[in-house]
Amino acid sequence: MNKNNFLNSNDTLFVSSWIDSINRISKEVNIQAILDFVLEQEKQGKITCPPNQKIFSAFLSCPLDSLKIVLIGQDPYHHPGQANGLSFSVPLGVKIPPSLRNIFKEIRSDIGPLRAEHGDLSSWASQGVLLLNSLLTVNAYEPASHKEAGWEAFTDAVIADISLHQKNIVFLLWGKFACSKAKLIDDQKHLILQAMHPSPFSAYRGFFGCKHFSKANTYLKRCNKEAIDWSIQSQSHLDFPDYRDIQ
Numbered sequence: 001m002n003k004n005n006f007l008n009s010n011d012t013l014f015v016s017s018w019i020d021s022i023n024r025i026s027k028e029v030n031i032q033a034i035l036d037f038v039l040e041q042e043k044q045g046k047i048t049c050p051p052n053q054k055i056f057s058a059f060l061s062c063p064l065d066s067l068k069i070v071l072i073g074q075d076p077y078h079h080p081g082q083a084n085g086l087s088f089s090v091p092l093g094v095k096i097p098p099s100l101r102n103i104f105k106e107i108r109s110d111i112g113p114l115r116a117e118h119g120d121l122s123s124w125a126s127q128g129v130l131l132l133n134s135l136l137t138v139n140a141y142e143p144a145s146h147k148e149a150g151w152e153a154f155t156d157a158v159i160a161d162i163s164l165h166q167k168n169i170v171f172l173l174w175g176k177f178a179c180s181k182a183k184l185i186d187d188q189k190h191l192i193l194q195a196m197h198p199s200p201f202s203a204y205r206g207f208f209g210c211k212h213f214s215k216a217n218t219y220l221k222r223c224n225k226e227a228i229d230w231s232i233q234s235q236s237h238l239d240f241p242d243y244r245d246i247q
Helices: 003-008 016-026 031-043 057-061 098-111 122-126 151-165 176-184 212-222
Strands: 069-073 129-133 170-174 191-195
Touching (some): 057 129, 069 176, 129 151
């Protein structure tokens, strides 16, 4: 498939407000070739994390016209059933991972008591937080196994397109990898907040005490945008399309 025609047969993978952005990106990045890579891995018996219908969850859960914050992760959790297509997030019923527990700990320290009975961050996404991993897929039990698929070119293009075409967005960059994306963002138009990664190996060296959650909300209010409610709300979930069914 010609990369310029990607959305002609895949437009249900993204909510309508993303279409212009994805069309621009697909002229530079062959998204179909990335998905072909994933499909080829599955033909070899590999299990994809997250499940195929969740690969583009970040874009389906957070419409571009409501975007306020971009939270950049690296690659999905690689244990089956753990990744749900949103960075740092896990499905309902899955044990909260250590990095996410540290995120909740910082929220409590920063803005006060936090209701967080699970690790599904869908309620953040629905308020305008784009929970974007740099790599959208990985083979089960093989961290960074899709690094060569081309996902990083795609997500870098997403970040750059948001920076160029949107305004007053907060970018949360945690850890060396995420902070390397700052070069893609216009800091005259947006707020870039950088800190150490919330992993137990680094959280005490600069993540705890960063106060990014209150800083983000202060900036949003100053830009006449509604602040994010960082509490974790239970909600029903959409069944997103499987990209293999609509190619």
